[in-house]
Amino acid sequence: MLVLVICGSFILSVTCHGGHQHSLYLPEISENKAKSFLHNRHIRSLDPHPDYCTYLRYESWCEWHIPYCQGQQEFTREHRCATLSTPCSPGQHCVLTTPCPAHFRHNCVDKNECDSNPCQNGGTCHNGNNQYTCTCLPGWTGTNCEIDIDECASTPCMYGNDCIQDRINSYICVCSERFEGVHCERDCRPGPADVMFLIDTSFSQKEAINQSVDFMTEFVKQIPIGPNDFQVSLVSFSLHPKTIFNFTTFQSNSSLLNALSLIESESGPTKTSDALQYASQKILNPANGARLLSNISHYVILVTNGLSTDRNQAIHTAQILRNTNPHFKIYAVGIGEDIAHEELVQLPTDASLSFSPDNNDLLLAMLKDAADYGCTDCNSTSLTDVIILFDTSEDSSPLKGSSLHSLKFVDKLVDSFDMAHTDIKVAMLTFSSDSQIKFNFSHISDQDMKAKIFTTTIDNRQRNTSIRVGLLKMEEFFTSPSSGGRPEARKICYLFTNGKWPTSENSELKHKIEELNAAGISVNVMVTVDDTDSYSDTDMSLTNAKEIAFDPYRVYIVEENNDYVIIQAAARETRYVKCPSDIFKSKH
CATH class of the missing domain: 2.10.25.10 (Laminin)
Structure with missing residues (x-):
């Protein structure tokens, strides 16, 4: 189809079926109508003015702008609405429904109560029959959303x-x-918890009873005792277990501290298996004041030297309780003149729960465990600097007899620190006529570290060199800025020796190790025992080690058949828990 417009006339050209074309002429519009169209279009494009709502010549503009003119014809609205024979009903008002001068019309219409914007603070208004409602934004309420919700x-x-x-x-x-x-x-205040002390009072612990009481006393002083906090019971054992007092006997720190001294030594064997079963079945029972509730933690602190008469059975019983009794966790603390670390790491619920009595590690680990899950007051850390202090003097070196076992043990001990995933740093020093730094705290590759460990040899230039020389060098190295050590880190020394130094040195060495302990440096004496050593030689070595050690717990026997458990025991304190000093600040 083709449409062609020619000057003033409309010609419609249509192509029909068969190819024929027909033309239709549309009629012309008059000149006046055309001018009127153009005039009205011009009027509609004018900017708003009140007069346009009043004069007939702007009628077209008014019809295009009715809402504007309704607002400009208030006098006309009042005049015309006054002539209504029947006033508007409540909820209605009279308006000019058509406000243009050619045909003013008025009528009663429902009021829009939302026109006055009654809803405050971003509320949305909903018009109703002679009423409105406001939907308020979150945080506001009231008829007009005028009230800030508390x-x-x-x-x-x-x-x-x-x-x-x-x-x-x-x-x-x-x-x-x-x-x-x-x-x-x-x-996040630790507790409540039920804590049971299971104290070894057998013949081998006769000289250690006072130390056991001292340990319990210091522990109890640092926890709140009461029905809503920590409750403590005490059981002693030798041939048979015996209850000294149960969980509810003493409900204050003062009364409990006085009762700890009631414990007495016995002359029987150490039947640890029976004691653990007794603790689980008899003491951890509501009849003895145990609070068997889901929010109550339960702990057994086994205080022993690890020299059980029934060692295998005791370890087996501990494993059964660990797997079958969810109500308590077993901790172990090594107290005694002779400490068997190989047993102490197998009795607790976990090998990491075997502790020395000369610090607060056991208490702090328990406090972290007793706090609600997710609390961050007590935190585990491995910020530790370790020095391997290796004796290479001819008489007291663990290498005497051409044995490499001590170096293999050092290698495995260093591997157990897992320095790639912990914050533990290790350095190694040797000493004899002089000292040598094998490597400092700065990181070196595992291969280089192993190579340096295994290049250690005996120095044949001087005999009977005092271990004090090595201890002094170790102390200096810990505090030297060039060593790479960290002032805020826990400091541990592993002193490797065969224990065969002159006994005349023991008093001086003991004094030096006590000074180091007071300065925050723990010294663990690692006594290497060779298969060729006689019983008397081994006994002398251990006697020397125990006489200089800060506590018997810090003497370890390094033999070829006990690497794994001794390394577990010796490495435990490189990972520990830190808690704020006001962890038990009173609740309001």
Whole structure:
């Protein structure tokens, strides 16, 4: 189809079926109508002015702008609405439904109560029959959304902690003391817990009873005792276990501390298996005050030297309890004149729960375990600097007799530190007529470290060199800025020797090791025992080691058949727990 427009006339050209074309002429419009169209179009494009709503010549503009003219014809509206024979009903008002001068019309219409924008603070207005409702934004309420909701009014913060309304539709709980969480819902004050001391009072522990009492005393002094906090029971054992007092006998620190001295030594064997079963079946029982609730932790602290008469059975019983009794966890602390580390690491619930009595590691590990899951007051850490101090003097070196076992043990001990995944750093020093730095705390590859360990040899230039020389060099190395050590790190020394130094040196060495311990450096004496050593030689070596050690727990026997368990025991204290000093600050 083809349409062709020619000057003033409309010609419609249509192609029909068969190819024929027909033309139709449309009629012309008059000149006046054309001018009127152009004039009205011009009027409609004018900017708003009140007069356009009044004069007939702007009628077309008014019809295009009715909402504007309704607002400009208030006098006309009042005049015409006054002539209504029947006033508008409640909820209605009289309006000019058509406000243009050619045909003013008025009528009663429903009011839009939302025209006055009654809803405040971003609320949405909904018009109704002679009424309105406001839908408020979160955080506001009231007829007109004029009331700021107090989010703290419902006391959302638990345990009496303060609530602050910091912004609209929001609040913050200010957690005090040991509370954590959005609503202070986690009470991070350790406990409540039931703690049972299981004390070895057998014949071999006769001289260690006072040390056991001292350990328990220091432990109890640092925890709150009461029905809503920690409860403590005491059981002694030798041939048979015996209850000294149960969990509810003493409900205050003062009364409990006085009762710890009631324990007495016995002359029988050490039947640890029976004691563990007794603790599980008899003492950990509501009849003895145990609180068998899901929110109560339960611990057995086994205080022994690890020289059980029934060692295999004791280890087996501990394993059964670990797997079948979810109500308590076994910890072990080595106290005695002779310490069998190989047993002490197998009796607890985990090998890492075997502890020395000369620090707070056991207590702090327990406090972390007794706090609610997710609490961050007590934290595990491995920030430790370790020095391997290796004796290469001719008489007291563990290499005497051409044995490489001590170096293999050092290699395995260093591997156990897992320095790639922990914060433990290791250095190695040797000493004889002089000292040598094998490697410092700066990281070197595992291959280089192993190579340096195995290049250690005996120095044949001087005999009977005092171990004190090595201890002094070790102390200096820990504090030297060039060594790469860290002032804030735990400091541990492993002194490798065969223990065959003159006994005349023991007093001086003991004094030096006590000084080092006071300065925060723990010295573990690693006594290498050779297969060729006689019983008397081994006995002399261990006697020397025990006489200089800060505590018998810190003497380890290094033999070819006990590498694994001794390394577990010796390496445990490189990983430990730190808690703030006010961990038991009172709740409000």
